[in-house]
Amino acid sequence: MLEVRDVSVSYGAIKALHGVSLTVEQGQIVTLIGCNGAGKSTTLRAISGLVKPSAGSIHFEGKPVSRMPPHEIVRLGVVQAPEGRGIFSNMTVRENIDLGAFTRSDKHAIAADREKAMELFPRLRERISQNAGTLSGGEQQMLAIARALMARPRLLLLDEPSLGLAPQIVQTIFKIIRELNAPPPRGAGTTILLVEQNAHMALNIAHHAYVLEVGAITMQGPAAQLAASDEVRKAYLGGR
Amino acid sequence: MTSSGRRSDVLRVQSISKSFGGLKAVQDFSLTLCEGDLKGLIGPNGAGKTTVFNLLTGVYKPDSGAISLSDAEVAGLRPNQICRQGMARTFQNIRLFGELPVLDNVRLGTHVRAHQTLLGAAMRSPFSVGEERAMTARARDLLAFFGLEGRAEEQARNLPYGDQRKLEIARALATSPKVLLLDEPAAGMNSGEKVALRDLIRRVQTTFGVTILLIEHDMGLVMDICQRITVIDYGVTIAEGPPEAIQNDPKVIEAYLGAPDEPSVEQGVARA
Amino acid sequence: MLPLLIGLVFAAVMQLVVKPNIGDYPAKLVLDIGIAISLAVSLTMVNGFTGQFSMGHAGFLAVGGYAAGIVTYYGSQRIWGDRATHGGILSGRPLAIDPATLPLVGHGDWLFLAALVVGGLVAALLGFLVGLPSLRLKGDYLAIVTLGFGEIVRVMIQQTNATLKPQDIAWEEVYPALPRPAGVEAVASYAFDVIDPATKLGRTVYQAVSDTPAWDVLTHVGGSLGFTGIPKYTSLFWVYIVASITIFAAFRLKQSTFGRAFLSIREDEVAAEAMGVNTTRYKVWAFVISAFFAGVAGGLFAHTLGVGLSAETAGFLKSFDIIIMVVLGGLGSISGAVIAAVVVTVLPEALRDIPQYRLIIYALALILIMIFRPKGLLGTHEIWDRAVWKRVRRRGGSEPGKAKGGSSP
Amino acid sequence: MDTFLQTLKDALAIGSLYALIALGYTMVYGILKFINFAHSDVVVLGAWGSLVLSRWLEARTGSTWTTDTPAPAYIGLLVLLAAMVFCGLVGFTIERLAYKPLRKAPRLNVLITAIGVSLFLQNTGQLESLFGNRPRSIPALLPDQTLVSIGRVNVTTLDVVGLGTAVALMVLLEWLVFHTKMGRAMRAVSHNTTTASLMGVPVNRVISFTFVLGSMLAAAGGFLWSLKYQQIGQTADTSWTLLGLKAFVAAVVGGIGNVRGAMVGGLAIGSLEMFGCAYYKSSMADVYVFGVLIVVLLFRPGGILGKATIEKV
DSSP: OEEEEEEEEEETTEEEEEEEEEEEOTTOEEEEEOOTTSSHHHHHHHHHTSSOOSEEEEEETTEEOTTSOHHHHHHHTEEEEOTTOOOOTTSBHHHHHHHHTTTOOOHHHHHHHHHHHHHHOHHHHHTTTSBGGGSOHHHHHHHHHHHHHTTOOSEEEEEOTTTTOOHHHHHHHHHHHHHHHSOTTTSOOOEEEEEESOHHHHHHHOSEEEEEETTEEEEEEEHHHHHHOHHHHHHHHOOO | OOOOSSSOEEEEEEEEEEEETTEEEEEEEEEEEETTOEEEEEOSTTSSHHHHHHHHTTSSOOSEEEEEETTEEOTTSOHHHHHHHTEEEOOSSOOOOTTSBHHHHHHHHHGGGOOOOHHHHHHTOHHHHHHHHHHHHHHHHHHHHTTOGGGTTSBGGGSOHHHHHHHHHHHHHHTOOSEEEEEOTTTTOOHHHHHHHHHHHHHHHHHHOOEEEEEOSOHHHHHHHOSEEEEEETTEEEEEEOHHHHHHOHHHHHHHHOSOOOTTOSSOOOOO | OHHHHHHHHHHHHIIIIIHHHHOHHHHHHHHHHHHHHHHHHHHIIIIIIIOOOOOOHHHHHHHHHHHHHHHHHHHHHHHTSSOSOOOOGGGTOOTTSOTTTOOSSOHHHHHHHHHHHHHHHHHHHHHHHHHGGGGTOOHHHHHHHHHHHHHHHHHHHHTSOOOOOEEEEEHHHHOTTSOOOTTOOEEEEEEEEEEOTTTOOEEEEEEEGGGOOHHHHHTOSOGGGOBOOOOOOOOHHHHHHHHHHHHHHHHHHHHSHHHHHHHHHHHOHHHHHHTTOOHHHHHHHHHHHHHHHHHHHHHHHHTSSSSOBOGGGGSHHHHHHHHHHHHHHOTTOHHHHHHHHHHHHHHHHHTTTOHHHHHHHHHHHHHHHHHHOTTTTTTTSOGGGSHHHHHHHHHHOOOOOSOOSOOOO | OHHHHHHHHHHHHHHHHHHHHHHHHHHHHHHHOSOOTTHHHHHHHHHHHHHHHHHHHHHHHTOOOOSSSOOOHHHHHHHHHHHHHHHHHHHHHHIIIIIGGGTTSOHHHHHHHHHHHHHHHHHHHTSTTTTOSSOEEOOOOSOOOEEEEETTEEEEHHHHHHHHHHHHHHHHHHHHHHHSHHHHHHHHHHHOHHHHHHTTOOHHHHHHHHHHHHHHHHHHHHHHHHHHHOEEOOTTOHHHHHHHHHHHHHHHHHOTTOHHHHHHHHHHHHHHHHHHHHHTOGGGHHHHHHHHHHHHHHHOTTOSSOOOOOOOO
């Protein structure tokens, strides 16, 4: 479904990615783990078209997307819930959710999807007309995911959904991610590329995983296999 | 918190806190650095490490708590005053004076110790000329130490990334600090560069006799060079101790790798 | 002090050798260029060095001009009882008058020099006041506040009254109660037109020049009519000595540790502060120094023949003019500012036949430079830092002198 | 009392004009974070566009429109709409040619470019082949009948139409910004361009739209201005720049980037100016405006309806 081939990205003098390659198959949860500064967010930014790769290519369902502007990539169905959540804090929760459906014009279907999102996140229903800036961190993360879902993503990119959240809320969020991915009728069958620092959680729910270190993939394989490896722990905590 | 009997404390941080809006970025953070310490400050993304640096250097004022540098209270002072007192730092996202030559970046660091007057500088009084010469000499020495002497006249922004990191350290050292705060000096470096950086930090410590507090994500580096490590998460200190203890501390492992799996998860996974 | 001496000789040569040989009209242009250089270089110290964007520079120019004008206009009247120039050869007294007795520097020149210094100091004081907001405001906000400051100066000047001109009035009219001393026919006095509150009729009152309180003088600087009648001391000598000192000071500043502190604020204020630079103090200093030189240039402007000093001197159009010079030259480049000052002053003359296109061409140049050469002609560098010059220097070992002539983009 | 009412009327009239113009500044500032110095020149183009068109219509229909025999109402509406379309196109072109290439440039460069654009428009407009360099007067498009008299204060058709148009446009804008999809997109872009683009918002199109919208409001401002004063100064007349600056001050005082703030700020500045003139000294109008700007920026940098922002290190 998504193929990232040998992508390199530089910010000025800093080379953030050196030839990263990864694939996401339809229906999977693929996770990209690695410590801070490894280039995980940059990878997602490149997929979303926010940064242009200096080398390599990105294909979504066979179409080259690396030269497309971000809003057109969204139209293809690649939707990102960015790191730090990117909530529009001076708009209401409802306006935030509706912005997610910006690329769509089918009013009834949007209303139905909004209803579905509320079912998924009942907390948001209670706060529908509040300013999004007044939400707690966990609620904002829920809003960010709900908002991304409104675009009916075929591929959902989640950037550090657990960042700065208390453990219980992290559990809830991950449960929802799993539900989203579950095939219909239980879930929506959404394909998900998940960037996480919280490796345990991520490896738990993912099918396939990549480990990113200093801008390059150093390990990959089935999530369960990686979770069992000693290398992952080393990648995070350093080995002697 | 241990403080050695023989060596004197250079930096004493007593339960400082800082909130932004409702978010408690740093809570009751305490730390003691003795002369010659090389301490690591680690924690997952968003844990509040850089906020600690910003509090120490006066970019933010702590809501409560005390910071004393060589027995002088510095909490609440402006960054330039704290720098004068002997604390210098580098930045996570390099903040060099990009348009200025490399040499001037380092010479700027010596400014805080300058004694000349504006009028003296304009008139090129003998004192001012002499001081200017001394500043240049010192800056060149520092550049030589970092192997940057050949690039003195280049614009800082044209340096390769690794050299920019080094230049930031050189600039901070030019202020003659007692305490040097390094914010992720290895970020974006490859493993070869990291090895070089590790040696460099050690050399800096022995040559300049500074006390170093290091934020770093590369655990290999931190475990390798730090004598002690403080770990924070959600703005709270969760562990403190020598590297081996930190590496095996379950709270630290949880902070970094996440909580053990919840029972409801089907795909049981063996943990390392 | 060698550079100052060179400046002195250069300025004297400009006045004594160049001026007599180029004719009045070109001489006036050369004079305007000199003032423009001082203005552009002085603005460079704020906008170029510290990166604070001041858009009210003409305010300092005007304040300096008015302050200096008050000193010479009213000073002359107090000292000599007239408003003529009492200068020497260097301030442009024609040699033809009496070359034997005419001094190089006349008594009036000293008054003029004092006036320039006063103009500079008053502007510097105001620079301090305007610099204070720069501690809290950045970028566009500071720009708009400084622009507002210029406008406030303009309107305040408009509020002032007509200048006071002395007239010889019979003693009895001024001092009806005092007996007239023997031998005194009349007093030089100012005439005021006032409304008599009792009768509601206008009447003229007289006050001896020597009795006029200072604050009366301050509020009589011409209002919306402009400050006319200021003695015309400004000569190529004075203009180029000021320009030399301004350039000299700017260079010394830029090359000193203080200059680096200024530049570091422009580059990254947070980092500068963390490296021990008292950004607050230096930002205000930059404004003070810059305003001082703008004030001195204003003094020169006030004492120039031609378009007189008026409230419009403080207006934003004048400020824009100076900004254009600084931006075209490259923010932070002193030689760039000098070159741009020359170009921007000469260009209108080159376009004399199509004056309506002058500003259109400026405007297009400004836009295109911002898009294609965002750092101006020279960026923060000086012209001799550029590769071409370096090559020339290496090959020939020649020193490029004062930056003059064509730009080498 | 009469003085008060008269001043209030003047304050509303001028304040609503400031507000219309301030909206353009505030919307552009909200999204691109720079002062669009050329905005006041779009106002001028609106005024001159109205003048040229109505003169042409006058000649075309072979009539003379004076205060006693004004043009029929639909002419006024036509001129207003035409001016808005014209200025909308101008705004679009300015953004595309001058500002878009500078999207990633330092803000100072954009500010200087804006000054350049402003000088260009001012001086091009003064060319003999365009509007010329002398003031001209616009034919009367509205009757100047007194509708109501309160004390000695007359409320005329002109007053009502002027204020009414301004208010109607502001209500329209309020609806557009707060209740339509495009408005949501505008607010999203102004909050965070990157995140907005991740929602599928075509950022460049939204920016263009914002310029068009702001320029149309500016055109309406210029049109109303010319109705009110009849005499239109040449395009490089400093009074236009001053008008623009005061409107910008209104935007800042209200809270820059805030659409409602611009309206509040416009009325506040208009009132301050008019009451200051009526009750103290009319020649000091500019001092009140800029004085209050400095005070507001120093003590409440976010403006009346704005909030302070924290700078991240």
